[in-house]
Amino acid sequence: MFFRKYPPEYTVIAVFIAIGLVLQLTALSNSGFFSDEFLHIEAGRHPAWGYSDFPPMIAAFAWIQNLFNTDSVFINHLFNLAASAMAVLFCGLTTIKLGGKWLAVLATLLCILLSPGIAGTRFLFLPTAFDQLFWIICIYCSASYCQSQNARYLIWFCIFGALGFLTKYSIVFLFAGMLTSSLIFRRDIFLKKSLWIGLLIFLVLITPNLCWQIKNQFPAITHFSQLYDSQLNRLSMGGELKKLFLFSNPFTMIFWLPGLFAIPFISKFKRYKLISFALCCSFVFLFCAKGKWYYFFPVVIGAIPLGTVFFERLLQKRKWIIYAYLTVLGLTGVYLLPQGIPIIKLQRFIELYHKKPNKDGKIPLAFDNYYSTEIWTRILNVVNKTYIELPSEEQEKCFILGRHYSMAGAMNLLGKKYGLPQAFSLHSSFEWMPEFDKGAVIIAIGESNWLEQHWGEYFKYVKEIGIVENKYASKESEYNYRIFLCKGLKYNSVEFKRFIEN
Known part of the structure; x- marks a missing residue:
């Protein structure tokens, strides 16, 4: 009617x-x-x-x-x-x-x-x-x-x-x-x-x-x-x-x-x-x-x-x-x-469209929102464990640095429930950076190709604390996410921004 x-x-x-x-x-x-x-x-x-x-x-x-x-x-x-x-x-x-x-x-x-x-x-x-x-x-x-x-x-x-x-x-x-x-x-x-x-x-x-x-x-x-x-x-x-x-x-x-x-x-x-x-x-x-x-x-x-x-x-x-x-x-x-859009479950999508592992054992998927919930949860767990194990005086001056803007954005959006500190990035339009001095403690997140020596250019002490594998990566640089604890910053926030910005 x-x-x-x-x-x-x-x-x-x-x-x-x-x-x-x-x-x-x-x-x-x-x-x-x-x-x-x-x-x-x-x-x-x-x-x-x-x-x-x-x-x-x-x-x-x-x-x-x-x-x-x-x-x-x-x-x-x-x-x-x-x-x-x-x-x-x-x-x-x-x-x-x-x-x-x-x-x-x-x-x-x-x-x-x-x-x-x-x-x-x-x-x-x-x-x-x-x-x-x-x-x-x-x-x-x-x-x-x-x-x-x-x-x-x-x-x-x-x-x-x-x-x-x-x-x-x-x-x-x-x-x-x-x-x-x-x-x-x-x-x-x-x-x-x-x-x-x-x-x-x-x-x-x-x-x-x-x-x-x-x-x-x-x-x-x-x-x-x-x-x-x-x-x-x-x-x-x-x-x-x-x-x-x-x-x-x-x-x-x-x-x-x-x-x-x-x-x-x-x-x-x-x-x-x-x-x-x-x-x-x-x-x-x-x-x-x-x-x-x-x-x-x-x-x-x-x-x-x-x-x-x-x-x-x-x-x-x-x-x-x-x-x-x-x-x-x-x-x-x-x-x-x-x-184009994930209207079916991830595993069903892989089966239906016959997605097979490549030579590196990865099942490459074009859209990371198919699997991002699992990846970010695992990264957050590593970051949170690292943060809560820091001494209280280091927690107060701790920040999270994402090599890619998605990493910083994810920490700020999804990390609220963990009580994580502010995350920042100097990639693309992610230009919002907190002020800190050389005593800052940084938990850094990067792709597979960002190894310890990369962070060593900016910090006196760098320790890799976790590697999160991405079995659905379509690029080699995204095969893993590497997480580092960095101390002894060689520059203050203004100088650091000028050096690392890309």
Whole structure:
């Protein structure tokens, strides 16, 4: 009775929101924290208008979640759950706005839900999850403007574009695409008063972050430069496109490829050329900029509704073809999905996908949240035992140093119940370092390749107190975690930061 009150398109959206939430909650029950999540959770304890590696929005979300003062995986993913539900909602609404009926909405949401890459990036507490949301809301606003010519949607586009900019700077590729498309097809937009009001609001919203960037000598530019030098310039774009096709579920290509490269040039979709051509340009710009495969997901998500509406119209008298294709897509997606989010138990995942030990006896897994709970518990036990065995006067001046930011973040989040001292790292954006003198006692955690001699550069006394094996490591450097007790620091905190920072 309830669903009869609403058109079938909205019923499909409601059902998929529910299914998506169930899948996410199931995955949360089977996993721990992904390594990068610790950095963003820690950033929530140090609110600022910017950080070296990312804009401030993720830290604002973390600050709110941190109010619960818990290491619960569920609580620390509350915003992911909300963002995922809203992304499904706006993907469905965008499909409807483009003229799609229930079958097109069904096809769109199947593609979104059963893409292991899209599901995986939405599941983790990383900027990518919220970046995708703001992209699709901006695309919805653009489609709404194309349909109604109501200029208020230009203002909403600018508002959500600003929120997207404060989430992940890569949304500038959408802006570049929209600017290019507008200059070619819709120059009349620049005469709209609402556009300039929206742009003014955009500037007001992003100004605090811009001021922070200026004050700190544009660390975002430095970060991008380092990223290109260390990673992006070495990428094979053919390889990245291959990963994009695989991780977005190969059977979704039939929808998003035409959505990007055919719809902009089909006369029946002339009304929506502004947004369709903008997405096409965004894809090309990202490709030229050597974006990683998962950088393309927001563009793909925006293109899928265009493709599903196109095929719904094209095959309206032969819908059985769409039914058959969606069945294949669904079955394939069900098989692939656990490789994106942990909706099945770890051991079952290893058995089902025939994960075999490598030459070193490790079973390499791509996502460490599959096994992180066990690893961090074992590391915490070693660190806690070392700490409580220290004399009381040394406990008072003890700190924990993580060679990688995930190690420090994990100690601060998960170590509360042990009463452990403050942990810090000088890796990436983990810049929050306590002050201490040369009398400080440091419990240091590093990867396999960080041996005693590395720490000996900074301390007069170094003792290895434990090795925690990681049987699921995918890199040799992660085969073990080594824990050291270090005393006789050769520098104070200021000098130490300058020497060890990387």
